[in-house]
Amino acid sequence: MAKSKKIIPGGNQLLSKRAEMFLPDQWPAYYKKSKGCEVWDLDDNHYYDFSIMGIGTSSLGYANNEINDAVISSISNGSMSSLNCHEEVELAEKLIEIHPWAGAARFTRTGGESCALAVRIARAYSKKDVVAFCGYHGWHDWYLATNLTDGENLDEQLLPGLKPAGVPKQLQNTVVPFKEGDIEEFKAIIDKYGDNLGVVMMEVFRHGLPDIAFLKAVKALAVEHNIVIIFDEISSGFRLNTGGLIF
Incomplete structure (x- = not known):
């Protein structure tokens, strides 16, 4: 953590993930592996993330197998291009279906x-x-x-x-x-x-x-x-x- 603070303002990229928000000098700022609700830090200490789960974004748990397979497949087809990915149209359609008050979606x-x-x-x-x-x-x-x-x-x-x-x-x-x-x-x-x-x-x-x-x-x-x-x-x-x- 001391090393990161020398080259990254605050020690990381997101205020809500800073160790000082939880337990300064004791909170494990970085992880090596995550699966489901389990997390392993750089020293292989094992934790259960029973609260914030990626600041609330990981409702299906970390490294969900179905999501992993879809991401790996997408990467194998190229994750960047001068053209647009067709999936954004499908996602926009689904979001508008879920939120019928919306006329359009922007990411x-x-x-x-x-x-x-x-x-x-x-x-x-x-x-x-x-x-x-x-x-x-x-x-x-x-x-x-x-x-x-x-x-x-x-x-x-x-x-x-x-x-x-x-x-x-x-x-x-x-x-x-x-x-x-x-x-x-x-x-x-x-x-x-x-x-x-x-x-x-x-x-x-x-x-x-x-x-x-x-x-x-x-x-x-x-x-x-x-x-x-x-x-x-x-x-x-x-x-x-x-x-x-x-x-």
Whole structure:
């Protein structure tokens, strides 16, 4: 770990996988093998991953045989080309079938990139700059800009102490947080920003069951005030049912 920190800022590529998030100087930062819910570190210590499973992405377990076979077959046919892989069309069709409210699908590489793209599209559609948000939505400029206004704005969303260094100061006052379950705070944001508020981005749920009444109340206010609403289900999608929550 000491070696990695000398050549990689933070020691790895993802904040949510850093040893400091769990047990500094004791957490095994790197693995050699994984299968099902079992993990082996570089010293061959054996662990059971009974909680986060690849930050929630590995719902079928590590090194699933069926998925491995499909990936190996794809690699043998070439994993890169100047042409597009035909499977993306099949995947888009399946996603639209699962989510009939969607008219099209667009793929991104990370959750933060997905949120940034969604906010840009929503701002373009609404022709308004101010975004209200509830929850954690990545590390891009649009999101961290809220800490330009108040350095503690993100403290109750998930990760406290995030610095907006490098975020353009012109983005100050363009992003406003509200707390999960506090519909009065969201109403106050609508009253304060009025017609300048064009987008609301929120997680459906993260650590507990979703507050359906709260989600419906936010959605109703968004529809009433012509605000584009985005449900960020990067951490919740496919967890309770196939696809996202529908209400």
